[in-house]
Amino acid sequence: MASVSTFPPPASAPRPNWPGTLAVLAVALFYGFGLTALNRIVPGTAAQPAGVTVALGHGVSVVTPAGWSADIPKTNPGETLALLNDASSLVATTFPWEGSEAEMLERLRRLFETTRRFHLAGQPEPFRTARGIAGSTSAIYGEHADGRVWIGRIPGAKFGFAVRVRSVPGQGAAAMRDAVALLESLQIKEAK
Amino acid sequence: MKPAPASAPSSALPLFQPRQPAFWLYALLLVGGLHTAGMMALGGFTVMPLSTGLGLLVWTLYTLPPLWLFRKLGLFRGQPATPFVMAFAWGGLGAVYLAVPANQAIFGLAAKLVSPEFSHAWGAAIAGPSDEEPLKLLGVVLLLLIAPGRFRTIPSIMALGALVGLGFQVVEDYFYTVNAALGHPSANQIEPVVQNLIVRGILCGLWSHAAYSAVAAFGVGYFVAHPEAPFARRLLVAAGSLGAAWAMHGFWNSPLLASLMGGTWFFLYLPLKGLPVVLSAIILWRVARQESAA
Numbered sequence A: 001m002a003s004v005s006t007f008p009p010p011a012s013a014p015r016p017n018w019p020g021t022l023a024v025l026a027v028a029l030f031y032g033f034g035l036t037a038l039n040r041i042v043p044g045t046a047a048q049p050a051g052v053t054v055a056l057g058h059g060v061s062v063v064t065p066a067g068w069s070a071d072i073p074k075t076n077p078g079e080t081l082a083l084l085n086d087a088s089s090l091v092a093t094t095f096p097w098e099g100s101e102a103e104m105l106e107r108l109r110r111l112f113e114t115t116r117r118f119h120l121a122g123q124p125e126p127f128r129t130a131r132g133i134a135g136s137t138s139a140i141y142g143e144h145a146d147g148r149v150w151i152g153r154i155p156g157a158k159f160g161f162a163v164r165v166r167s168v169p170g171q172g173a174a175a176m177r178d179a180v181a182l183l184e185s186l187q188i189k190e191a192k
Numbered sequence B: 001m002k003p004a005p006a007s008a009p010s011s012a013l014p015l016f017q018p019r020q021p022a023f024w025l026y027a028l029l030l031v032g033g034l035h036t037a038g039m040m041a042l043g044g045f046t047v048m049p050l051s052t053g054l055g056l057l058v059w060t061l062y063t064l065p066p067l068w069l070f071r072k073l074g075l076f077r078g079q080p081a082t083p084f085v086m087a088f089a090w091g092g093l094g095a096v097y098l099a100v101p102a103n104q105a106i107f108g109l110a111a112k113l114v115s116p117e118f119s120h121a122w123g124a125a126i127a128g129p130s131d132e133e134p135l136k137l138l139g140v141v142l143l144l145l146i147a148p149g150r151f152r153t154i155p156s157i158m159a160l161g162a163l164v165g166l167g168f169q170v171v172e173d174y175f176y177t178v179n180a181a182l183g184h185p186s187a188n189q190i191e192p193v194v195q196n197l198i199v200r201g202i203l204c205g206l207w208s209h210a211a212y213s214a215v216a217a218f219g220v221g222y223f224v225a226h227p228e229a230p231f232a233r234r235l236l237v238a239a240g241s242l243g244a245a246w247a248m249h250g251f252w253n254s255p256l257l258a259s260l261m262g263g264t265w266f267f268l269y270l271p272l273k274g275l276p277v278v279l280s281a282i283i284l285w286r287v288a289r290q291e292s293a294a
Helices: A020-041 A103-113 A173-185 B021-047 B048-061 B064-073 B082-113 B114-144 B154-182 B190-202 B207-223 B231-253 B260-262 B265-294
Strands: A045-047 A053-057 A062-064 A069-071 A079-082 A088-096 A118-128 A134-141 A146-153 A160-169
Touching: A020 B021, A020 B082, A020 B114, A053 A079, A053 A088, A053 A160, A062 A103, A062 A173, A062 B021, A062 B154, A088 A173, A088 B082, A103 A118, A103 A134, A103 B021, A118 A146, A134 A160, A146 B260, A160 A173, B021 B048, B021 B082, B021 B114, B021 B154, B048 B064, B048 B154, B082 B114, B082 B154, B114 B154, B114 B207, B114 B231, B154 B190, B154 B207, B154 B265, B207 B231, B231 B265, B260 B265
Parallel strands: none
Antiparallel strands: A045 A069, A053 A062, A069 A079, A079 A088, A088 A160, A118 A134, A134 A146, A146 A160
């Protein structure tokens, strides 16, 4: 039977377009996985000198412990100090907070359990540093790491602070000592 | 002058094409996007359930006025809803699925290769346009591959771009709302939704992804609609349109003109950054319509 030319063309199945689809697949793979792989390959740590005072914003500062490297992608200057060593990570940060300390702890618990897959062990306990900075602390545990978090409000400001240490289970004793030292180094300058 | 139909009649090739590999690639990436969006919403519902639920409602309703506007502008003329639903779904799921890890990677690379300060200031201006513009446009290309010949005019392809952009925009806004709720400095769950609706939806919504993607799709439309033109010119127009969308998106995300925010001229900040985007999309749309009608 002779074919009849029509416009628009009849709704028949077109030939599979493999080259175009493979080109799209290549772009999708580059963005979805290639960039992530590249980011993993590029080293993301830098030697972090010990004894350096690092400002975390809102008058808060801490002193870096020895033997740690800066976790560059997770560092946010003036807000978050992120450190790494072989088996542990140590983070000190400030964040806006206008609610009560109990609400802060509840938010922390939910965030840890939902987005970071960590659990707070038992009820948080109060802590106070030698400089008089107070807050709550709790042990944390997960499938691949455990550690501790200290959290509190910055007096007179609508901000909070947190220090968190996390280690491969059984390898965190030294990291815990460094985290306590970092917490003890925490200073808060009162706003003028 | 009677405007030409924006696209081929609905009797053209259906978009359910199981023999087309592009159809399955589209479906696979949509499933990935569903997983990403589902996990994000699940986390949000666990930590800030009211914010997450209210945000879902607010951003769903937010989608209606732009759809009405697009209809008034004639974007949907000559096509049933299916291709536009598919374009919207690509923007909100497929493109988001690929953009989330890509953006994180570029932020990380910027911090490592330059500095954390640089990443903080310029990361969004680099990652946003470099990842999101091509990824949104991939959805338009996939739809063209799924049903070749169905979209033969520049306006029909710009309409697909606008819908891809709108889908991306509302899902991104929803993600931002949930993230803002997770980091909100009090237990109030309504505030972060209202704040995001005002800032991202009302103040910034007009000059956002729908406009960028319509501009980028103009080039693909020209490439498809002008097979008689020299290949180099078609490629140049396609690349130029994507480049224009990239530049406008980058300018919007950049800290340039940020000093205006704290000064007397703060009210000029958003129009100065956003008007070029909307005007470009409108001008290109008019050009495309006139050319199709000729």
